[in-house]
Each structure stands twice: as structure tokens, then as C-alpha cells.
Amino acid sequence: MNSAPVNYSNVLQIKQSGKGIPYGGSGAVREDGGTNYGFKNLKGSPERIAEIPELEGDEALRNLVMSLNRPGSAFATVGCVSGRIDEQQGFRVSGYVEFAFDSADAVTDAASYFPLFFHFDRALHMMKFSDHVHFHWELMGATFLMAKMAGFTVTITVNTGWYPSANEASIAWANGLGFLADYFVQVPPVQGAQLFNVV
Secondary structure (H helix, E strand, O other): OOOOOOOOOEEEEEEEEEEEEOOOOOOOOOOOOOEEOOOOOOOOOOOOOOOHHHOOOOHHHHHHHHHOOOOOOEEEEEEEEEEEEEEEEEEEEEEEEEEOOOOOOHHOHHHHHHHHHHHHHHHHHOOOOOOOOOEEEEEEEEOOOOOOOEEEEEEEEEEEEEEOOOOHHHHHHHHHHHHHHHHHHOOOOOOOOOOOOEE
């Protein structure tokens, strides 16, 4: 019996570097063309969403970031960006969201993040996710300066495949980020002292 083709990919890797949180940013354009506006603590403060230039014009990314930072969420975001790309092969959308557990207990153990990746992968399979979207999870060390402790964050880079039109690529992007948002809203809060309510 033939199974339906899988159009998505979902990969996890470990990055051998780290960062400090909160981090600064002047809004200056870097050599790679990106711009760093610095860390903004959105946990439980949806009104601060307007302070994130990276979310202007991207409703799907905005909704995902708001969902991850909502009161009662197990997580808080660290950074995000997105962009629409026109290449010879077609149109695609690329971007990322970086987040961490909002728990002093969970954030210190890299193994806390693996079940998130594994069950997300199972959800993609069970729900027969059909868009051409690539999810790349990257686990990285971090120093949470506000709590004076070391731990880990995860960045999920999302890339759509190439589509014949910008609109089709945007729909695939929205579907991928919407799937992430629906998945993360089902993750229960983790016990332990919060990190992001003290920034």
C-alpha cells in the first residue's frame, strides 16, 4: 500500500554556541543584511507587541509570538524575524522564532526540549501536514542574566518550499506557523520559578 508523499521536513540539531538574555540591539543593519533590535520581554505583556518591528506585516508570526507569550503559556520568546523571498526557483518565506521555557527548572535541562520536538513531529505525521514547509529546530546554550543562571533556548527556523506565487508561499508560511501555535498552546505550564517575569 502506497502512503501519501511527505512534503514537510522536521529536523533537530544542537548549536555549539550561546548567548546572553536579555541582549541589546541598536537597529543597525548587520553585514548579513539582518537587523537586531534587541530583546523585548513580551511575557504576559501583549501590549508590547507593537515594539517589535520584525512583526510588522506578518500576522502569522505575530500570532505565534503572542501565543507563546500569553499568560499561562509554558514559554516566552527570545527573538523572531521573517521575510519574503523571490528567487529564480519561485517564491518562498523564511524566518524563525526563538523561545525558552519560562521555568527555572525546565530551562536548565536541554532534555526538556526533546519531547517538544518529538511530539510536534508526531503531530505533523498524524495530522498529515501537507504544505511544503521545513522546520529546523536548533538547541543552544543561553545565560539568563536576569536570573543569573545558565540554560537553553530553541530556535525554530521555518522555510517554505518554492511556490509559483508569493500568495501561495505566504499561505504555506501561515499554515506552518499556525500549526506551531496550535501545538504549543496545548503544552501545559512547567512547574518552577518563572524567568521572564523579572526582566
